[in-house]
Amino acid sequence: MTCGPYRTLLFDLDGTLAETDSLHLPTWVEVLLPRGIEVDQAFYKENISGRSNAEIVRDLLPGLSDEEGRSIFEAKEASFRKRAVDLEPLPGLLDFLEQVKNRGIMTGLVTNAPGENVGAVLPALKLQDFFDIIVLSEEVEAVKPDPAPYNEALKKLDLAPEEALAFEDSVSGIASSVAAGIPTVGIASTQEPDKLRKAGVFMVARDFTDPKLRALIGA
């Protein structure tokens, strides 16, 4: 029986450890403006947020060859990585993770982000080498909302789903962890709490300063 304190925590990256939309948005502005597409906040939410690069480029710039498409999103990711040095962790994250480590709780990162981006974002958050395991969707060859990335994390740690606790900020991420059977906490950094509850989280926190989260790790 668990119900806390949990012995393993699994974290999404974008939007959960740090608010990265504000870097992705100007990056898309930079990449798409030369092609005659003006990206603003509303356009970003509607057409870009939460979708894969391949889908975005196919929809917004139809008629490009695969190779042209790839070169666009490679340019986009390179530009994102340059901006990543300015990233800040979500409020309370580093304190929370320090308590996690002090209690001997295992941690994993489970993300759809490309490996190169993870390599740029974690050092910016001072979290390089922090996680016991990292699962990249590109290695599992299935992206969230598929449960495969979370299933892979459980397999690597040799855990049953109810022994772990997941942290997610997006509907597709929550769909993935919940389908893997893992109790999930919603971080309402980009979405409304109600939307996260409907997606299947049992608890919502604005960020990691919320004292409810400490109770889950027995702090």
Next chain:
Amino acid sequence: MPKALLFDLDGTLSNTDAVHFPNWIEVLRPYGVEVTRELYEEKLSGRVDRRSVEDVLPDLSEEEMDELLEREELRARQRSSEIGPLPGLRGLIEAGRRRGLPLALVTNSNEEDAGEILQPLGLHGAFDPVVYPQDGEDSKPAALPYEQALESLGLSAEEVVAFEDSVTGAQSAVKAGIPTVGITSGHSPEDLLEAGVSIVIGDFIDPALYDFLGWE
């Protein structure tokens, strides 16, 4: 199947009787009062306040009464932490979390007292949202506390299930239109059914509860 579970605190999460009966035996012994089962059930179970103790010990000064009540509270808290949550509660919370259900607390205790009850049970922070009594607003048995919980969950009454051990608590949830489970840790099944609960269980291990929730 319910979309959220709403819990009362004292008596619903822990076994009130197992705490308070031995507790009153201990606390009243120095005053020469022998607490029998009859005396306990008649005067001291359920919501105990200054007046119910005055009934048993009419000659205490105000200061002595304060001291007695303080001692009673302290020892009750210590007993709660030893006894822990009602059997099956942790399993129910875990099963609810995996189903993504918000677990709310609807209590007549204030924030400080609630924290002191939840902490020794290992349930501090397990509930969100938590509805505490508001100054000047109706508390249980009025429907208001449960209506406030429904509002902050964005759910309607028939979409949730409430757990209550007391008649006044059950009345509050039932008046709000919520299907309610009665926990017989302090009151008789008859009293709870009369208050309108849909089903009575002794603790959270009872498989009838899982049938009632529609869970496998």
